[in-house]
Amino acid sequence: MKYYCIGIKGSGMATLAEILYDLGNSVSGYDDYKPHKFTQEGLDKRGIKIYYDNDHEIDKDTIVTYSKAFSMDHPEIKRVKNLGLKIIAYNELLGKLSSEFKTIGVSGTHGKTTTSTMLSHVLSNTKGCNYFIGDGTGFAKKENELFVLESCEYNRHFLSYKPYYAVVTNIELEHTECYKDINEIIDTFSTFANKANITIACGDDLNVRKMNLNNKVIYYGFNDNNDVVAKNVVLSKSGSSFDVYMDKKLYGHFDIPVFGDHMVLNALACITICNLEGVKKEDIHRLLETFSNAKRRFKEKVFGDVITIDDYAHHPTEIKVTIESARQKYPDKEIVAVFLPNTYSRTKALLKDFISALRKADKAYVMDIHCDREKKEDYPGVSSDLIINEVPNAEKISIGTVDKLLKHKNAAICFMSCANIYEILDKFEELLKNKNN
Helix, strand or coil, X not given: CEEEEECCCCHHHHHHHHHHHHCCCEEEEECCCXXXXXXXXXXXXXXXXXXXXXXXXXXXXXXXXXXXXXXXXXXXXXXXXXXXXXXXXXXXXXXXXXXXXXXXXXXXXXXXXXXXXXXXXXXXXXXXXXXXXXXXXEECCCCCCEEXXXXXXXXXXXXXXXXCEXXXXXXXXXXXXXXXXXXXXXXXXXXXHCCCXXXXXXXCCHHHHXXXXXXXXXXXXXXXXCCEEEEEEEEECCEEEEEEEXXXXXXXEEEECCCCHHHHHHHHHHHHHHHHCCCCHHHHHHHHHCCCCCCCCCEEEEECCEEEEEECCCCHHHHHHHHHHHHHHCCCCEEEEEECCECHXXXXXXXXXXXXXXXXXXXXXXXXXXXXXXXXXXXXXXXXXXXXXXXXXXXXXXXXXXXXXXXXXXXXEEEXXXXXXXXXXXXXXXXXXXXXX
16 A cells, blocks of 8 residues: 655654555655654665655555644645545554554553663564554564554544553643643543553552553552562662562562663563563563663763763653653763753643752753744743743753853753754754864
8 A cells, every 4th residue: 555644754653654664555755844853764764755845746546644733724735635635644544553463552641652662672572563652663564463552642642542451651731732631631541541451550650540440450660559569679870670579479680771760660561561471581681681762762972071861851750850860870960951842831831840840950951932733822921931030040042052051061961852952952962072073
């Protein structure tokens, strides 16, 4: 079959395009964004054509899928509609794919991408699996039974999916443009989890415990009231180690080369699923020891005494754990936060939490709010200044003033956002290279 993906450089759409290609389909796509983006690495590797114009030919038997970041009045969507092509929404196409495999739907406000990456790393090197990861990484073989599917709650997309296992890592207030309150979010996660045969959920999370579930549930966490428990946790400069107990009995010891309690929880979810699938604990241990984090998740580069850290953190909880992870690994360095807020609605709804999270850094810089799907005039008075004014010594920063970061010596500088913060990061790293030459 032939597929045409509108918004193909988006993290989810890029991954979907890769999977469609791997399953033997002809795939091409369109995007507005011409500069190279980290999500297109898999597209380029497969030779998937990306168009930037609105007048190239599209075969009449092509199925079109689109990112909801593109409105119905976008010129390319208007064009394919006028051509009479079959159009299917991105989440609906993913739902169709999920029904064709034994799907592990990994959901949660935070940790979806990392947990999905852990699972795909272990399972692809043992049983074999397909995987859809929201950092632009996808892979598929028709003969694989398992499908690891990162399942996002935005716009209730994941309700289109058909998981055998549902993982719920945590539940917090997020996507306030889609949900009126936390109770509505909890209800939506409950609906998603109840679609599965088995739910694997973080029992330490109070909102997760509020879900109304009617299937088999396995809870994991640090507390003894969970079915799968991490004990004797040691966090060090080299990573994290812990013992896992299942139903009060010691299952095994594990070491992971990543940082923070949240990573231990992600690993517990992975271990639980892999155990259910019959993967030997020795293989789980061996593969978790070699785990490499997902794209744009605590990705480090060294420039003399300065470390740059690129992270997708865009919610206060994610910012907090990124800063804490940097302190765990670099206890003797100054921890600097550079944050690009994304969406006015999120900034407004979680303002106090953003302020609290950024106060954990030794120094914070905040960029102007980025938003593709909201209008600034609909949120009068909402700007990054609301954060800057409440975080001691915080400053505004832009790509034009990035050189001010050069004053930080012996520092770990965390660049955090789900938007295009990599543009300012790239410029800063270029300045560091020139300085060190």
